[in-house]
Amino acid sequence: MGFIEELGAALPDGAVVTDLEVLEGYRHDRTTWLTPGHPVAAAFPTSTSEVVAAVKVAAAHRVPIVPRGAGSSLCGGSQAVDGALTLSLERMNRVLEIDRANQAVILEPGVMNADISLATAAHGLFYPPDPASKTFCSIGGNIATNAGGLCCVKYGVTRDYVQRLEVVLADGTVIETGHDTIKGVAGLDMTGLFVGSEGTLGIVTRIRLRLRPAPTGAATMVAFFPTLGAAGEAVSAITASGATLSLMEIMDRATVGVVDDYTGMGLDRNAAALLLVQSDSPAPLRNVEVERAATLCDAAGASYTAFTDDPEESEALLQARRLAGPALEQLGEAIWDDVGVPRSRVPELIGRIEQAAERRGADVYTFGHAGDGNMHPTLLSPRGDDDARQRALLAFDDIVEAALELGGTITGEHGVGQIKAAFLEREVGAANLALQRSIKRTLDPGGLFNPGRWL
Amino acid sequence: MGFIEELGAALPDGAVVTDLEVLEGYRHDRTTWLTPGHPVAAAFPTSTSEVVAAVKVAAAHRVPIVPRGAGSSLCGGSQAVDGALTLSLERMNRVLEIDRANQAVILEPGVMNADISLATAAHGLFYPPDPASKTFCSIGGNIATNAGGLCCVKYGVTRDYVQRLEVVLADGTVIETGHDTIKGVAGLDMTGLFVGSEGTLGIVTRIRLRLRPAPTGAATMVAFFPTLGAAGEAVSAITASGATLSLMEIMDRATVGVVDDYTGMGLDRNAAALLLVQSDSPAPLRNVEVERAATLCDAAGASYTAFTDDPEESEALLQARRLAGPALEQLGEAIWDDVGVPRSRVPELIGRIEQAAERRGADVYTFGHAGDGNMHPTLLSPRGDDDARQRALLAFDDIVEAALELGGTITGEHGVGQIKAAFLEREVGAANLALQRSIKRTLDPGGLFNPGRWL
Numbered sequence: 001m002g003f004i005e006e007l008g009a010a011l012p013d014g015a016v017v018t019d020l021e022v023l024e025g026y027r028h029d030r031t032t033w034l035t036p037g038h039p040v041a042a043a044f045p046t047s048t049s050e051v052v053a054a055v056k057v058a059a060a061h062r063v064p065i066v067p068r069g070a071g072s073s074l075c076g077g078s079q080a081v082d083g084a085l086t087l088s089l090e091r092m093n094r095v096l097e098i099d100r101a102n103q104a105v106i107l108e109p110g111v112m113n114a115d116i117s118l119a120t121a122a123h124g125l126f127y128p129p130d131p132a133s134k135t136f137c138s139i140g141g142n143i144a145t146n147a148g149g150l151c152c153v154k155y156g157v158t159r160d161y162v163q164r165l166e167v168v169l170a171d172g173t174v175i176e177t178g179h180d181t182i183k184g185v186a187g188l189d190m191t192g193l194f195v196g197s198e199g200t201l202g203i204v205t206r207i208r209l210r211l212r213p214a215p216t217g218a219a220t221m222v223a224f225f226p227t228l229g230a231a232g233e234a235v236s237a238i239t240a241s242g243a244t245l246s247l248m249e250i251m252d253r254a255t256v257g258v259v260d261d262y263t264g265m266g267l268d269r270n271a272a273a274l275l276l277v278q279s280d281s282p283a284p285l286r287n288v289e290v291e292r293a294a295t296l297c298d299a300a301g302a303s304y305t306a307f308t309d310d311p312e313e314s315e316a317l318l319q320a321r322r323l324a325g326p327a328l329e330q331l332g333e334a335i336w337d338d339v340g341v342p343r344s345r346v347p348e349l350i351g352r353i354e355q356a357a358e359r360r361g362a363d364v365y366t367f368g369h370a371g372d373g374n375m376h377p378t379l380l381s382p383r384g385d386d387d388a389r390q391r392a393l394l395a396f397d398d399i400v401e402a403a404l405e406l407g408g409t410i411t412g413e414h415g416v417g418q419i420k421a422a423f424l425e426r427e428v429g430a431a432n433l434a435l436q437r438s439i440k441r442t443l444d445p446g447g448l449f450n451p452g453r454w455l
Numbered sequence: 456m457g458f459i460e461e462l463g464a465a466l467p468d469g470a471v472v473t474d475l476e477v478l479e480g481y482r483h484d485r486t487t488w489l490t491p492g493h494p495v496a497a498a499f500p501t502s503t504s505e506v507v508a509a510v511k512v513a514a515a516h517r518v519p520i521v522p523r524g525a526g527s528s529l530c531g532g533s534q535a536v537d538g539a540l541t542l543s544l545e546r547m548n549r550v551l552e553i554d555r556a557n558q559a560v561i562l563e564p565g566v567m568n569a570d571i572s573l574a575t576a577a578h579g580l581f582y583p584p585d586p587a588s589k590t591f592c593s594i595g596g597n598i599a600t601n602a603g604g605l606c607c608v609k610y611g612v613t614r615d616y617v618q619r620l621e622v623v624l625a626d627g628t629v630i631e632t633g634h635d636t637i638k639g640v641a642g643l644d645m646t647g648l649f650v651g652s653e654g655t656l657g658i659v660t661r662i663r664l665r666l667r668p669a670p671t672g673a674a675t676m677v678a679f680f681p682t683l684g685a686a687g688e689a690v691s692a693i694t695a696s697g698a699t700l701s702l703m704e705i706m707d708r709a710t711v712g713v714v715d716d717y718t719g720m721g722l723d724r725n726a727a728a729l730l731l732v733q734s735d736s737p738a739p740l741r742n743v744e745v746e747r748a749a750t751l752c753d754a755a756g757a758s759y760t761a762f763t764d765d766p767e768e769s770e771a772l773l774q775a776r777r778l779a780g781p782a783l784e785q786l787g788e789a790i791w792d793d794v795g796v797p798r799s800r801v802p803e804l805i806g807r808i809e810q811a812a813e814r815r816g817a818d819v820y821t822f823g824h825a826g827d828g829n830m831h832p833t834l835l836s837p838r839g840d841d842d843a844r845q846r847a848l849l850a851f852d853d854i855v856e857a858a859l860e861l862g863g864t865i866t867g868e869h870g871v872g873q874i875k876a877a878f879l880e881r882e883v884g885a886a887n888l889a890l891q892r893s894i895k896r897t898l899d900p901g902g903l904f905n906p907g908r909w910l
Contacts, residue, residue, distance in 0.1 A: 101691060101799035124695070146640045157638060160615070175887040181795035182827035183612060184864035185601045185651050186871055186882045188891045192647030196640050213697030236556060240579070242668030285740045340636035344556035372637035409639035416641055427641045432630040436643045442897045
């Protein structure tokens with residue numbers, strides 16, 4: 001039997017698709033400026049045993065597999081590969097169990113990030129990591145990239161919440177990693193090995209996540225600064241103050257301008273930077289923390305500060321940050337970067353980003369997570385303007401180089417995928433990368449999973 | 456040249472010891488009831504390059520290496536092995552750099568846990584994970600076991616603070632893992648693979664740790680309960696309340712009695728359980744949180760509750776927990792267990808522990824971290840009484856079985872070492888363990904590091 005025929009026989013009716021029009025919808029991810037390959041088929045398993053069946057058939061026919069969550073990757077991590085099977089987890093989207101007493105949830109990989117907190121809200125619990133894409137990214141994809149988000153400055157990243165995984169390996173073996181307990185040190189940390197492995201080591205089919213008691217409210221502050229240096233000073237002073245802030249976001253002048261055009265909020269377009277700070281500590285501490293942050297901003301030279309603990313006003317302030325993406329996408333093709341530096345070097349990084357854009361004649365908008373040094377410089381070019389896109393891509397590479405030179409990382413939360421594979425060795429070193437490749441060969445000797453990415 | 460001769464030539468004078476009297480001090484760890492092997496020598500490198508030299512000579516002569524921190528292992532993880540080289544990291548004990556702006560410290564593996572916070576206190580920073588052994592356990596050993604401690608219920612475990620490692624591999628290659636940034640997802644999580652690997656994959660020679668702003672004070676509560684069930688209810692209610700407590704410890708009746716004998720504190724020896732709760736949130740929130748915990752204890756049926764925010768009184772209350780170890784060690788040979796269950800099952804676990812002790816005719820004292828379900832049932836036998844020790848060991852095994860049956864883990868923070876190797880497959884499953892072994896073979900094909908433990 002041929003591959004497609006055997007795969008079809010191994011899975012239920014409708015689980016294997018070869019129709020080109022349908023496949024087209026599974027070729028791309030959000031890395032719109034890359035051209036994806038053409039898959040031989042897409043499979044839509046609904047259970048672990050169906051994933052195992054698909055993996056075994058693909059392995060037998062030496063057809064590589066591209067695991068796919070919701071296709072929201074910004075690094076080309078879920079783009080289709082020529083001749084490969086795209087294995088979509090979108091039909092494995094059930095919340096299986098909420099363990100209220102132990103503040104945990106068991107679910108399948110296709111559940112959308114934002115739906116987890118919706119499902120657990122009735123129990124007073126929430127799932128903290130909150131990528132900006134939370135309404136259209138799946139928890140399986142979050143695990144693949146060890147995704148972060150806005151509230152990570154207080155709550156940590158995906159890895160900090162994954163207690164247990166069920167994983168299908170390249171030979172069809174199913175393993176369970178981790179434990180139902182908060183702490184546990186029995187054996188090597190296999191959970192940590194799969195989280196962030198970007199689909200290169202196995203396919204996650206079931207997940208137990210730790211949850212936290214939902215906060216009771218939030219206080220929010222906005223500040224504008226005449227210089228990037230002043231904003232950086234404020235971030236350092238707020239961090240050193242020991243406040244447990246749940247959000248600390250920065251936007252540069254260019255981003256403020258675009259968001260103001262888009263929203264008409266009346267932001268100060270002359271400011272060099274806008275800083276947003278939120279605390280979800282219990283009242284009245286959250287007000288104390290945010291007012292103190294405002295005082296520290298004033299001391300650092302802010303031109304304007306304002307704070308509120310009204311939920312609607314808080315949400316309105318956050319919109320300035322949340323709408324940066326949509327505002328940019330309206331104007332052209334956005335190439336999203338994702339670099340990190342030690343927190344103290346954020347102002348320096350933003351300066352280097354501006355220099356790179358100027359040198360390359362590119363249009364850059366920088367915003368991101370000031371509290372943890374993870375920035376998203378976004379390069380914009382008019383749709384269809386190949387020359388502008390080329391300049392943007394040169395600036396993109398310069399920015400990644402700058403992050404490395406400042407002691408930082410090529411990716412804080414989006415992943416390596418296709419677009420940063422060439423930089424990986426410079427960050428981790430040749431010996432470390434060789435070790436990673438030997439682990440990849442041990443787990444996936446045939447190179448079945450997510451071929452042609454970085455491992 | 457023979458092994459010892461070549462090793463001596465590769466290292467500075469005094470770095471290789473074969474004197475039997477000196478070696479005797481490096482045979483044992485704190486697992487006093489196991490008989491250690493006889494090492495061929497002990498080496499005391501003072502730099503990464505000396506560790507590399509020792510590893511290369513040992514590999515060439517096929518002499519296995521037992522890496523050793525401060526020898527405080529409670530699971531036989533650092534006991535000497537017949538014919539092996541004990542490689543002590545005790546002379547690599549320098550704090551190299553404090554990065555105040557980014558709240559991090561770079562140090563060598565031989566630094567004692569408690570000395571980290573002492574070194575960083577002047578900068579207003581502290582290192583949270585606090586094993587009870589913090590004054591005599593090294594950070595290298597903490598990393599080997601992914602050690603926990605009392606404040607982990609709020610602050611997490613060792614893994615959550617390790618940003619970067621320098622590791623010497625079995626072929627003498629030196630790699631760096633991790634990143635200086637708070638977030639970073641470039642490549643596989645090699646840092647997580649080494650943390651908790653108990654010296655089986657490589658030798659950690661330099662570490663970058665994240666720090667946190669030191670708390671400004673603490674409020675503390677003590678409660679006594681007539682039944683274990685009532686104490687369990689209180690723990691559940693306090694956890695569900697969402698308070699960010701920095702400590703939640705439980706002691707059973709037997710432990711309370713021993714501590715009261717030892718200290719004369721006048722504890723309620725008739726109570727079934729004592730619960731200690733602390734909050735180090737900013738004032739006045741810490742008082743609010745601890746008073747609310749007291750109210751929840753009262754509602755759950757506590758016979759007595761008291762709280763304080765006076766530092767000396769707080770410290771006196773904590774002594775009841777801190778002195779459990781010394782009080783027990785005074786009375787005989789202590790076999791420390793370390794099991795974990797989902798938090799909601801702690802009362803059930805304590806019941807099962809009591810049954811095991813009764814069935815085996817053993818003497819058991821249970822205390823531990825109620826906030827995260829990690830318990831330390833400690834079996835006591837008169838020194839030199841082999842029969843009593845045998846009964847204690849049978850109860851020990853029953854307790855590990857009980858933890859597994861309750862959906863828990865065989866080790867929450869002490870490690871697998873020698874004493875729990877036989878249980879590991881039952882917890883992680885055959886396929887997962889086979890995968891771990893294949894990773895061990897990939898990194899250490901000659902079986903050089905920490906032979907005869909669990910990998």
